Amino acid sequence: MSDQLYPLLGVLAALTAGLWAWRRFHYPSFWLAIGFPIAAITIRATWRKVALGCGLTKKRQRFWFTTVPGLVASTGVVRVRRKWQRIAVDTKPFMWLPLPTRHGWRVTLHTLEGQIPADYAEVAERLAHSWGVHAVRVSSDKPGRVRLAATVHDPLVKIDELPPSTELLKVTVGRLETGTPWVIDFRTVPHWLNAGATQSGKSNLANALIVGLAPQPVALVGFDLKGGVEFTPYAARLSALATSRAECGGLLEDLVALMTDRMGVCRMAGARNIWQLPPTMRPVPIVVLVDELAELYLMADKSEKDEIAKTSTALLRVAQLGRAFGIYLFCCGQRIGSDLGPGVTALRAQCSGRICHRVNDPETATMTLGDLDPAALDSARTIAAETPGVAIVASQDGQWYRARSFYVTEQTAEHAARTYAHLAPPWSEVMTVQPIETPDQQTA
Numbered sequence: 001m002s003d004q005l006y007p008l009l010g011v012l013a014a015l016t017a018g019l020w021a022w023r024r025f026h027y028p029s030f031w032l033a034i035g036f037p038i039a040a041i042t043i044r045a046t047w048r049k050v051a052l053g054c055g056l057t058k059k060r061q062r063f064w065f066t067t068v069p070g071l072v073a074s075t076g077v078v079r080v081r082r083k084w085q086r087i088a089v090d091t092k093p094f095m096w097l098p099l100p101t102r103h104g105w106r107v108t109l110h111t112l113e114g115q116i117p118a119d120y121a122e123v124a125e126r127l128a129h130s131w132g133v134h135a136v137r138v139s140s141d142k143p144g145r146v147r148l149a150a151t152v153h154d155p156l157v158k159i160d161e162l163p164p165s166t167e168l169l170k171v172t173v174g175r176l177e178t179g180t181p182w183v184i185d186f187r188t189v190p191h192w193l194n195a196g197a198t199q200s201g202k203s204n205l206a207n208a209l210i211v212g213l214a215p216q217p218v219a220l221v222g223f224d225l226k227g228g229v230e231f232t233p234y235a236a237r238l239s240a241l242a243t244s245r246a247e248c249g250g251l252l253e254d255l256v257a258l259m260t261d262r263m264g265v266c267r268m269a270g271a272r273n274i275w276q277l278p279p280t281m282r283p284v285p286i287v288v289l290v291d292e293l294a295e296l297y298l299m300a301d302k303s304e305k306d307e308i309a310k311t312s313t314a315l316l317r318v319a320q321l322g323r324a325f326g327i328y329l330f331c332c333g334q335r336i337g338s339d340l341g342p343g344v345t346a347l348r349a350q351c352s353g354r355i356c357h358r359v360n361d362p363e364t365a366t367m368t369l370g371d372l373d374p375a376a377l378d379s380a381r382t383i384a385a386e387t388p389g390v391a392i393v394a395s396q397d398g399q400w401y402r403a404r405s406f407y408v409t410e411q412t413a414e415h416a417a418r419t420y421a422h423l424a425p426p427w428s429e430v431m432t433v434q435p436i437e438t439p440d441q442q443t444a
Contacts, residue, residue, distance in 0.1 A: 019034070022034075023035075028102065031100070031152075032100055035152070036098075036100040036105060039098070039105060039131075039152070040097070040098045040105065042131070043095075043098050043105070043107065043131060044095065044097075044098070046130070046131070047092060047095050048090075048092050050127065050130045050131070051092040051093060052090055052092070053126070053130065054123040054126045054127060054130070055123065056092065056093060056112075056115070056119070056120065056123065057090040057091060057092050057093075057112075058090070058091050058112045058113065058114075059088045059089070059090060059091075060088070060089055060091045061086050061087070061088060061089075062086070062087065062088075062089040062091075063086050091112065093109045093110055093111060093112050093115070093146075094109065094110040095107055095108075095109050096108045096109070101149070101178075101179070102179045103151045103152060103153065103155045103178070103179035104133060104134075104149070104150040104151040104152045104179075105149075105150055105152075106147055106148065106149040106150070107147070107148050108145055108146070108147050108148075109145070109146045109147075109148065110144060110145065111144055111145070111146055117138055117139070117140040117146050120138045120146050120148070121138040121375070124136045124137065124138055124148075127148065127150075128150070131150065133150045133151060133152050134150075134151045134152060134153055134154045135150070135151050135154075135177060135402075136148055136149070136150045137149045137150075137151075137177075137178065137401075139399065149178060151177060151178065151179065154177070155175060155177060155178075155179045156175065156177060156387075156390060156402065156403070156404040159174060159175045159404055159406060159407075160175075160406070161406060162208055162211060162212070162406040162408055163181075164212075164215075165212040165213070165215070165216065167185075168187070168216055168217070168218070168285070169185065169186040169187050169213075169216070169218065169285060169287070169328070170183060170184070170185045170186070170187065171183070171184050171208065171209055171212030171213060172212070173205060173208040173209065173212065173405050173406060174205075174208070174389070174403050174404050174405035174406050175403065175404060175406075176393070176395070176401045176402070176403045177401050177402040177403065178401065182393065182401075182403045182404075182405070184209065184330075184353070186285075186287065186328040189352055189353040190322070190323035190328045190329070190352075191319050191322075191323070191328060191329040191330075191331075191350055191351040191352065191353060192329065192330045192331065192351055192353035192354070192355060193331050193336070193347075193348060193351040193353065193354050193355065193368060194206075194330065194331065194332040194333075194355040194357075195332075195333055195334075195335075195336050195355070195356050195357065195359055195364050195365070195367070195368045196332075196334065196355075196356070196357025196358060196359060196391070197334055197357070197358055197359050197360045198334060199385070199388055200357035200358040200359070200383075200385075200388060200389075200391075201357050201358075201388040201389035201390065201391065201404075201405055202332055202334070202357050203230065203291075203332075204388070204389055204405055204407060204408055205332075205355070205357075205389075205391075205405045206230075206289060206291065206330070206332060207408040207409070207410065207412070207413040208405055208406055208408045209287075209289070209330060210234055210237070210289075210413045210416060210417065211408055211412060211413055211416045213287060214237050214416040214417060214419070214420040214423070215416075215420050215423065216423075217284065217285075217423065218284060218285045218286070218287055219239040219284050219285070219286045219287070219424070219425050219427075219430050220234075220237055220238050220239060220286075220287055220289065220424065221238065221239060221240045221241075221251065221255075221286055221287070221288045221289065222234070222235075222238045222240070222241040222242070222289050222291075223242050223248050223251070223288065223289065223290040223291065223296075224241065224242070224243050224291050224292075225243075225244075225245070225248070225290075225291060225292035225293075225295035225296065226243075226291060226292055227243055227244075228241065228243035230291045231289065231291065233410065233413070233414045233417070234413060234414065234417040235417075236417045236418050236421035236424065237416070237417035237418075237420055237421055237423070237424045238417075238424060239286075239424050239425055239426065239427045239430055240254075240427040240430075245295065245296060245307065245308075245311060246307070248296060248311060249307060249310060249311045249314070252311060252314035252315055252318065253314060254427075254431060255286070255288070255314070255318050255322070255327060256314050256317055256318065257431075258286075258325075258327075258430070258431055259317075259318065259321055259322055259325050259327060262274060262283060262325040262326070263321075263325060265277070265281070265283070266324070266325070269281065272324065273323075273324035273325065273326075274324070274325055274326045275326075283325075283326060283430075284326070284425055284430060285326040285327075285328070286326060286327045286328065286430065287328050287330065288318070288327065288328065288329050288330065289330050289332075290329065290330065290331040290332060291332050291333075292332070292333060292334070293331045293332060293333035293336060293344075294333050294334070294335055294336065294340055294344075296308070296311055296312065296315065297312060297340040297341050297343060297344055298340070308341075308343075309343075312341070312343030312347075313343070315329075315343075315347060316343060316346050316347055316350070319347055319350035319351065320350055329351065331347070331351065333364075334359075334360075334364075335359075335360070335361065335363075335364050336348070336364050336367045336368060337361070337363040337364060337367055338363070338367060339363075344367075345367075348367060348368075352394075353394065354368050354369055354392075354393070354394035355368075355391050355392070355393050355394075356368040356369050356376075356380045356391055356392045357383065357389075357390070357391040358380075358383040358384070358385060358387075358388075358390070359380070362381065365377055365380045365381060368380075369392060369394070369400070375400075376392050376394070376400040379392055379400075379402065380392040387404070389404045389405045389406075389407065390402065390403070390404045391403055391404070391405070
């Protein structure tokens with residue numbers, strides 16, 4: 001008996017070690033070959049119980065064989081018989097076959113009568129615990145259909161290095177909780193609001209943007225209200241840098257004047273925006289990076305009231321009209337609250353891109369995400385201090401996600417700024433308006 005047992009134990013040990021090594025060193029293939037088939041069988045086998053426990057079933061009348069007590073026999077045994085009758089049965093939503101993804105699986109459900117995607121979103125956490133996965137996200141691509149996307153493990157624990165940017169004004173800055181890239185595309189979402197406390201990853205995200213935009217043919221403008229300590233190391237790649245509120249006011253006046261000039265160029269050329277202009281006439285796009293946004297609105301005494309109002313109005317004008325004329329905003333701040341004045345609230349309304357890192361006060365999270373989704377607000381308040389770079393992002397697809405930015409050191413950003421310093425157009429050159437050819441000049 002022992003002669004047969006030891007070889008069997010050896011085979012089992014070798015098989016276990018091989019599976020462990022397979023899962024450890026090449027998890028994607030292990031997941032597709034072993035993990036996902038087991039998960040798919042488990043999902044289909046437990047769906048009725050899970051749907052019932054999460055309150056996703058409906059009572060429907062069905063004809064069913066039921067056991068009906070009959071007469072009591074002389075032996076004391078109860079005789080039973082089957083009867084075909086109509087009874088109320090718990091009906092679960094129809095589930096298609098699960099499909100594998102890189103970090104989990106997804107499955108499409110047919111909603112029952114009276115159900116909406118929000119009903120499934122409310123029990124997403126219960127579904128995740130029922131199936132033993134990290135998270136379940138709910139989406140809907142057509143009426144009557146709900147898609148559940150599950151991530152087995154948290155893809156934000158460890159992320160890759162910052163990839164190079166290949167498209168103009170588009171930077172991959174991190175990864176979403178679904179495992180897909182986190183992309184900031186200024187052409188699609190022109191203005192962004194980035195809130196976060198100290199050591200939350202807010203400055204790291206700005207570094208990732210600088211590294212991604214540095215090799216692109218764009219002009220970078222810095223508003224550093226910390227006295228220049230944040231953006232001065234990157235001055236080689238910046239076309240302009242303002243380090244005080246007075247300098248910011250003057251630079252904003254330049255941006256408003258430049259925007260007005262570009263309006264005239266587009267009007268003369270019959271174009272609605274600079275991207276409809278011929279490439280030879282198209283002005284350089286401008287990305288404005290604002291650090292410590294609250295410093296533009298804080299007032300020590302009444303003598304600063306006019307200066308603050310002027311600066312706030314100019315920044316709001318850039319946010320309202322700048323997209324069509326190639327001026328994009330990325331505003332960062334530790335604290336963004338309505339008590340800073342109506343200018344901040346109006347600016348927030350123009351920033352459709354929202355990023356909320358860990359914050360110290362609920363007002364900042366509410367100001368950043370409160371008008372999007374209450375669930376996003378709750379998730380933002382649970383970001384731990386031990387996970388810098390994790391944020392709640394309002395994506396360009398209209399949904400919100402947990403995301404984490406790539407870790408980009410100051411040295412890496414400084415190296416990128418020095419390497420691509422020759423691509424930084426002088427501010428005087430940026431302010432030069434592209435002349436419009438008149439019909440007489442075209443004929444000549």
